[in-house]
Amino acid sequence: MTETIEPHGGQLVDLLDRDAERAVDEAAQLPKVALGRREQADYEMLATGAMSPLAGFMVEKDYRAVLDEMRLASGLVWSIPITLSVNDEGVKRIGGADAVALTVDDRPVGTLDVEEVYRRDREVEARAVFQTTDRKHPGVAALERSGDWVLGGRVRAFGLPRHDTFAEHRRTPAETRAAFRERGWRRVVGFQTRNPVHRAHEYIQKCALEIVDGLLLHPLVGETKEDDVPADVRMRCYTVLLDGYYPKDRVLLSVFPAAMRYAGPKEALFHALVRKNYGCTHFIVGRDHAGVGTFYGTFDAQKIFERFDPEDLGITPLMFEHAFWCHRCEGMATPKICPHRDEDRLILSGTKVREMLRNGERPPPESSRPEVADVLIRAMSDRD
């Protein structure tokens, strides 16, 4: 059976060097560069092919092309720079070496062939990626903390960062592709989330599932803001929701190792392109995808897709409005299909839902499934 969709750029990258022992010995001789938490996530995605066609951290011509045109130097669409930072002291320590060892917790996991060392253009990068230079933006703040210099070059991986969590839900792009093949899915919709799934998102996922064969529920488990719901709590929410309300043979729950950047539209595009590598043919883009605060317009993340030819993207974005329970429709709805007034609709703000949960109160079942609410109530009372 053929694949659901070609990877971005045509070929799934695999940077894992199977001759690990030799590679580890070689790495021991090289200057070391410690990967930060975000870089560990990027490294893992590079190594497993989730970032195909990238085979390493970006060299300057790709970095510039991404910032200026949302494309790699090859012309392929790409919206987020994937960079490895070092500070002045790091550059001195590397001292012109051809290769460095990349480490996680002092353990080498791979090497980088140093093709280029170039200076990061913080202001241009912040404006291009986040559309602001305001340090209150978590992505801009992270950029400010990063080193002044960037190492670009090919990665050779002989290990991945170790994870103690979600082992049964960790799948590389090759593995999700194999899982889709096994299930006979030809058309698969990907859903990115960093939140528990409430009725509104359940409705959107199921609307999408009506027109394809399978759903990849792909929650992001890399670094997020402190006030986001922790990944282990979210995973419990997804499990009880899927057990109770989704047909088992239509959904694959798998974790997405990326870190959040909160780059709104640019990150929505990035999220779609990398899901193509995982084998998704369709990708759900909701309102305020990957947004934070009021930095982006509600539908900016949907509009950015219109700037590209569908063939350049490959994956098909599915745009959704916000969903709610309507008492008069007697069902879930969106402004697209429901003619009623706000008074007829159950609309609870995220703040209100959190407040109810914190008080040990289940939100109405039309807003959150009781099983999901109970997981969140328990998590909040454990934390206090």
Ligand SMILES: [Zn+2]
């Ligand atoms: Zn209605």
